[in-house]
Amino acid sequence: MRIYSIGLIRKAFTRTMGTALLTGLFLILSPLANAAETPFIWWPEADYDPAVPTLEQVVGHETGTKISWHAQIVAYFRALEAYAPDRVKLFSYGKTWEGRELIYAAITSPANMARLDDIRAGMKALADPRVTDAARARTLTGDLPAIVWLAYSVHGNEISPSDAAMQTAYHLLAARGDDRVAGMLDNTVVIINPLQNPDGRDRFIHRFETTLGLEPDSDPLSAEHNEPWPNGRTNHYLFDMNRDWIILTQPETRGHVAALQDWYPQVFVDLHEMGGNSTYYFAPEAVPYNPHLAQNQRDSLFLFGRTNAKWFDRFGFDYFTRDIFDAFYPGYGASWPAYYGAISMTYEQASSRGLLFRRNDGSEFDYRSTVRQHFVASLATIETTATNRQKLLDDFYDFQVTAIEEGRNDRTQRTYLFPGTRDRAGTRKLMGILAEQGIEISRAEAEFRACGQSYPAGTHVIDTAQPRKRMIRTLLDRQIDMEADFVRIQEARRARDLPHDIYDVTGWSLPVMFNVDMETCGRPVTTGLVPVTMDRIATGTLSNPEASVAFLSPWGDMAAGRLLAAALRAELTVKTHDEGFNHQGRVWPAGTLIFDVADNAADLGATLTALAAETGAEIVGVSSSWVDSGKDFGSRAVRTVPRIRVAMAWDDPTSSYAAGNTRFVLERQIGYPVTAIRTDALKTADLTRYHVLILPGEGFGGSYMDTLGETGAATLKDWVRRGGVLVGTHTALRYLTHEKIKLLSTARENQPRGDEAAGTSGDEKSRVAATIINSRDDMRALLTPATELPDSLPGVLVHANVDGDHWLGAGVAPTLSVLARGRDIYAPVAMDKARTVAWFAGADDLLASGYIWQENREQMAYKPFALVESAGRGYVIGFTQDPTVRAYLDGLNVILANAVFRGAAHARPVR
Known part of the structure; x- marks a missing residue:
């Protein structure tokens, strides 16, 4: 028996779509209305039961004659469920x-x-x-x-x-x-x-x-x-x-x-x-x-x-x-x-x-x-x-x-161990993500030894003798090799100047991307472990809430980053220490956040207790500002972080991925709002109210030079000189380093060559010098452009080293993992022009995970990843690769937060 009517379906559809949209739908003629005159054959022998509701009966058009909206799709499946609940069940996820x-x-x-x-x-x-x-x-x-x-x-x-x-x-x-x-x-x-x-x-x-x-x-x-x-x-x-x-x-x-x-x-x-x-x-x-x-x-x-x-x-x-x-x-x-x-x-x-x-x-x-x-x-x-x-x-x-058998019999990587000593918040988030994918995780209740090493209480342990063993190896191994024959073919294609066939990135090891400590052991850990399930963010702690002088939070992970963002949004006064110091026997890292009791409301302790629980941060109350070593809280090494306003270029020519990923990291991972400004408006915009402006990488449809040009550069230069912080990522540096712009004193490098190709000079009558070609190699030398960019990398994880003495590197791990893609490699910059705060490791140490062309490995070595150049009262900061790509390089979030928040703290804006 039919249990639906068109009227009831349309009522349900109205609830889903809204009355105005539904009315418009049935007033607009289908662009392919004439197609209805000749029935379209979906399946020759189908003989469809007329009792079953069709898409046309539910939403007003035949399948394939219009592109169905989300609300129409939901309405149709609800109609099918209402008609045949014995065969259809809907779920919301x-x-x-x-x-x-x-x-x-x-x-x-x-x-x-x-x-x-x-x-x-x-x-x-x-x-x-x-x-x-x-x-x-x-x-x-x-x-x-x-x-x-x-x-x-x-x-x-x-x-x-x-x-x-x-x-x-x-x-x-x-x-x-x-x-x-x-x-x-x-x-x-x-x-x-x-x-x-x-x-x-x-x-x-x-x-x-x-x-x-x-x-x-x-x-x-x-x-x-x-x-x-x-x-x-x-x-x-x-x-x-x-x-x-x-x-x-x-x-x-x-x-x-x-x-x-x-x-x-x-x-x-x-x-x-x-x-x-x-x-x-x-x-x-x-x-x-x-x-x-x-x-x-x-x-x-x-x-x-x-x-x-x-x-x-x-x-x-x-x-x-x-x-x-x-x-x-x-x-x-x-x-x-x-x-x-x-x-x-x-x-x-x-x-x-x-x-x-x-x-x-x-x-x-x-x-x-x-x-x-x-x-x-x-x-x-x-x-x-x-x-x-x-x-x-x-x-x-x-x-x-x-x-399970493979995991149990593995004598080299039976167990993965995460002590969490370098990045507690990053390790916790990684464990949460792995748990969401069905991977079983345990936590050590006490200190223990495994494979000759000591591990602290709280270490997370993953035993591969479980059903998810292959997923564990795929997500956690530092290196997964492509088939040797395939790699040989790709190298041969490059040798013939043909594009490679690598479809996506070659390295994605999650511990590498999170930049957290991980060790492996060929034996199981059998004592002192408790199975755990966990959220991505732990509940933070605040000790000594009645402190009379200040509250301190160590900088260096995203728990502190979330705390800083939340504190600024709560209109707390926050300071940051450029250098590490020793206070009452504890060493505090560079970047440590300081909340002075005198500069904030009387309920500061209660406010910070709530923020700690929300962000996962550790906060310690102190009743003395005397430091045992290092700079005092009132020294010039301490800066107040303003309640900053962050803007971002939005729309062409930015890469929508780069723009969206960066905004997501700032808004949803760190927790700070971003104002999206149409890129073309930046050419003449009054940016006075903004402390930070981010230029994400360019897309394929244009360039910042086309959109902003020299007029836009003049606007940006004036804003930076007056105290703005301009942050450019990846291909946005093509604009910042352009010879007509020079907001950043570096340049893209060409591929290195040996001897220049001979016989390429011409004369005024368009004749060229004669050449003698003795071999195919000579012919290739003549056909190779005199200047050419490096071969494009499909996506490989590489190491970068960090200068922790600069405020951009404060609290950042000494070595970072960066996803290198494309063909942009930037030249070194003299220290009197810009400061290179992070640079790619030497050729022998560069590869972190994936596959890299040998020529790129050699050329990238010791080249800049993160640069800071002062201009007037402000700064230009450049990241030569994208620190927010796909929002999965969590290990780079601290240096990004430094660029945004600590950059604004070091600028001296004219207001």
């Missing part, structure tokens, strides 16, 4: 930064739906062989359906996956002529996450619809196909969430990872789009593969690939496999699930980026066609999962068994 609901739907047979909680419990049992022996596992794998998780549109402007998600759900519920469907629902639980990035998608649709004319325009030059900054790919903080899975900075990713661990699907597919001139990609992936993937995972990719190919051949869809998209970096959505045992894959569809697209060859394709190909691939994936149910479940259990 969080909200985006902008408050949009994140949902997924479980779709299966009525029999499976009736025991859904038991199925979920069964998967958790299979995920841990320590509590589920082989006999019990055989019973479970013989009885349980497999779980296939289809995740759509993590990039908001990759639009077709989400509409394909709705068509897939409709087909599973309504198709009466597809003989596969009954077996699919009996043998699988299909989980559909229809939209991973609601904020980005709605941003894309809004801008797309504002450009539409009388009919869709297929020309790639049309405004329909060219998004303004920032495009819809990213979420609210402009993150590429398909790189976030190992670090979990965004609520969309954190919620998704938590949901996956509630179900442990055996198959996970991340459905994307790529350039419109391509075709369709599905697994198997390209090399290199991560060495911690199991062989049966790699083998199973061919099961899915062959089924996909069968249906694509039937419908005449072009496709490719084993090219471009590799399985090395674990931070993709289509990689992370593999490390708990899933078969994890990426699908990529050529995008129309609108309703109609013209390729370079003159052919056109429409949006509905792109939706259909993702729909066909989705069904093929479910079919393969259902057909191979027993194998996939057996392999999933075996993955856990062999992971």
